[in-house]
Amino acid sequence: MTGPSRHFVLAAGGTGGHLTPAFALAHALERRGHHVALITDKRGAAIPGKPDFLTAHVLPAGRFGKNPLHWFKGVAAVLEGRRMALRLFESFQPTAVVGFGGYPALPALLAARAAGIASVIHEQNAVLGRVNRLLAGRVDAIATAYPEVERLKPSWAEKVHLVGNPVRPQVLSLREEPFPAFTQDGLLRVLVTGGSQGARVLSEIVPDGLAMLQPALRSRLQVTQQCRAEDLEAVRQRYANHGIPAELGTYFDDMAGRLADAHLFIGRAGASTIAELTAVGRPAILVPLPIATDDHQAANTREIVKAGGARAIRQHKFTAKELAKQIQAMAQHPETLATAAHAAWNCGRPKAAEDLADLVESFGGAPIQDVIRVGRTAPAASGATASAGTARMEGDETVFGPLAQHLAQFAGGRS
Template identity: 75%
Template sequence: MTSETVQPVQTGASRHFVLAAGGTGGHLIPAFALATELEARGHHVALITDERGANIPGKPDSLTAHVLPAGRFGKNPFSWINGARAVMEGRNMALRLFESFEPSAVIGFGGYPALPALLAATSADVPSIVHEQNAVLGRVNRLLASRVEAIATSYSKVERLKPKFRSKTHLVGNPVREDVLALRDEEFPAFTEDGLLRVLVTGGSQGASVLSDVVPDGLSMLPDGLRQRLQVTQQCRSEDVDRVRERYASHNIAAELGTYFEDMHERLADTHLFIGRAGASTIAELTAVGRPGILIPLPIATDDHQAVNTRDVVKAGGARMIRQSSFTPKELAKQIQAMAKNPSSLANAAHGAWNCGYPDAAKNLADLVESMAGIDLMDVVRVGETNPRAAKVANKTQTATRDASQKDVAA
């Protein structure tokens, strides 16, 4: 596995790429970041996703979304037949798209909607890559690991990634939004003995009722000197807003509540302490910016991947992890006091989080993608043995380019 930063292609060659991702922010945020980077390099990009993904906020205006059917495979085996039919229908639709769009590579970001596009890439002999945002290889990426030319990871250690795939595994990081990444070089907001302690609380795209249940009472248990300096911003589910507002009012704690904040990057810029779930995009943004956190992994996350996501940043001192079963007001107050007992301790935690960030993730992933496009990159991102199919595609493209040039000269 490698983490080297590689240089982007300087040939000026334009290529077509297809990105395929499930319809959640965790899959689509890095896909959007990659699309922006590839378009900035002069390439053309299309997106394959589901209905939810086609309408999710944050999609670049220039990125055309194609909605394909994608079956799900749950625990009930009787659902697999319909799931397989939907996948094959999506695969055939993707093949028709490839005929007109002619992609140089297909990049999957996980989620079942990515499956048809990547199966189509195999059928059409188009190079493919999967990007894993979490510290545990997801189901779709595990299924496709043997078929793709490269596996891009966000963590140096990824569970459920078989050792035999190490030669085609590349550590690139998890791309984040440009407005968040722009905060990386800004100083951690000043936190003094008598200044405000600004706390940001989010539970992911759907909110989390457990945060609404625990956080207001936990903050009320802080010592008076700290509690009176709190300024809280909390994302809640719509059905929780009124009762959470009442809890904060009863504790005399200043709090702004909402179901969605469009200016989340601005709020993150002013944040001293984050409290929330441990999704891949959340941790990527906290580490890109350098904000300490108290992380409560979603207990039903597949393969407990949210808990594994916290491993590096907790080890670096940039966050504390509390299992939901132990997430009580008393435990939360205890962990906040430990992190914010003095200005330097919170600043040190912020630096620990910052050190875990991958600010060049979008560029690194774009470099890897370009290496699959048949452009001579002098093997700058290769690890281990060169993948035979990728080499074949590159050789075919280079031969065609050479032959075309010779014909021009002859003419």
Template identity: 80%
Template sequence: MSLVSRHYVLAAGGTGGHLIPAFALAAELDRRGHHVALITDERGAAIPGKPDYLPAHVLPQGRIAGKNPLNWLKGLRGILEGKRMALRLFESFQPTAVIGFGGYPALPTMLAARSARLPTILHEQNSVLGRVNRYFAGKVDAIATAFAQVDRLDPKLSGKVTLVGNPVRDEVLALRDAPFPEFGEDSLLRILVTGGSQGARVLSEVVPDGLAMLPPALRSRLQVIQQCRPEDIEAVRARYASHGIPAELATYFEDMAERLAGAHLFIGRSGASTIAELTAVGRPAILIPLPIATDDHQAANTREIVAAGGARAIRQESFTAAALAKQIQAMALHPETLANAAHASWNCGYPNAASDLADLVESFGTSPIMDVIRMDKTVPVKSGEALACKGGAA
């Protein structure tokens, strides 16, 4: 618990991948008695799960992209206006430090923080340093990472890198010490399928047919929960019915933590928050990285958990019903194989990520007497082979 109350500004893009860890840090800083404000875009201000005590300030993000100079000018104007708005907030809020979680809405805020000579910290959720974080990496005071290996991060900056993991929601972290759901030769095999906040059509097209190709003894024990796009849900329902496989379908599950708690196997995308939640709880997975993800970061996100034995990864171009059935059989045909994969996934988790990130944040912008004494978690940046998670495969 901190001995003094301070003010912190968090700046994050408007997607769940950026905001979930920002919300987790906000909750931890609030528990420590600090005041926190969020700068984001309109999507982020309206996203479900934002804590009531966390005021959200919407700034123009200003994105310079494409080849049209008029678009560049418009983007630059947005960035400069956002910077001016952030500076006005700093004048009234008087933050001790500013923490950027990436995404274009964080750009003007981090520029303003540098202009105001405030301590700055970056948190990178993915295994590839994002574009905004890449721009500021050499300019900030500290960089917190979620993975031991982060591509596009200059090894010369390793002295300011701290491995903390990716903070997850409290309701997910609360499941970490719960045992893996009982799974035996005659047990139901509960499979959770999601494709991110908007669903994924390829999962709706491939998963039902892949499950139908499993051996009858395994197929008869299936119990499926799947998130679908609204326009796909009835077709998916009909497909499961034609295969005689019981499936609960919805476009959104409010109780996703509870669904994850009961699942034996996850099938879905490999966004940073998804990997963090799977490893926090310890759930085996078959991961299909989003092929259009910037810098192919979703594929990079699978490296550690796959190397540890907690997941299998299938590129979308190879994601067929037969390929999926083969991987499910490899993981679930024998109960001990699935349990071992669950343990390997669990070993890849960082349950203290929010606390460790808060310790790092508190260590900047204070007097030496009030500095939080923190353990040295600085790790060298490696650009070679993927690292196995702590503990390795079970």
């Protein structure tokens, strides 16, 4: 406990990418003696891993597709969500509201501005998401996971804080464990995942790519791969035809343990994936999702690739031959793989949850803590809080003027 108990509201979309860092922050604030509530959608309220102490409030948020005829319905839902959030704030009296992206964060943060409550957004990716982009000019602080984030305006530099992307405690606990022993004649354990649903391109390419490795390396393979249910038998047959031992599944409960044992990861480049790889220190071959809005998965790979902890292959170049070539280069010598693992580890930000809690806790309390920053020296929290405190109650037409202007730009993209 670092001071008097206060109340905080976290707002996030109903996906793991948005909610994992929100849950990590909730744990950090709860350990400090604060009370925390969550605003999300129906998916988020039911998602596994939500802390028992964290009460979830489901608010309408609206979605904005490419058809302008649907925007009015989306705006109406955001307006209703904003009104419900204001009623929640009247009873809960939060010191600050923290948004993690996704549509449910929008009405909560608009309500915070209208009520004069300090607001913070956290961006998990290396490109500012569209909801965070819409709100960035209105909030008191912007927390980032990467030192370079696209779509951040220079005029926002004073309120940008580099904290990292919080990861699950069971993954973070592996950070001080050594990289698993990998010798010239020992097993090469490869972990392959494509997100919660798996990725078909990985199912099609990875088995054949592994089969193209030189015999001395191929004979030592031990593979764990997550697949789509409909791809499972076909992938199992591919590995059997190649004589490569592989454990396949649509979901693994002990993913942290499997990551701990892995010598090499092959998969997508989502924010949570990169955060976990760098927290533990695992070398990777990353295949960014090509349809990701603003190509944000490719942007996510920049830091770890530049450091030497991973190699990125664009999906249109992701062939069995190219995969085999990259694995051979990384794993031909034990020291090469160990060096890449250490480079990935150096990119990790294990104090992300605590640094984000320091930043959030600074509003309404002591001056901003010593958080790693991007940009110039942080102003005292009292100044930011005063700015939030002087915000006036705004009419819906004032709040949603900028929203209408940006709908066409953001429609159909990542929230």
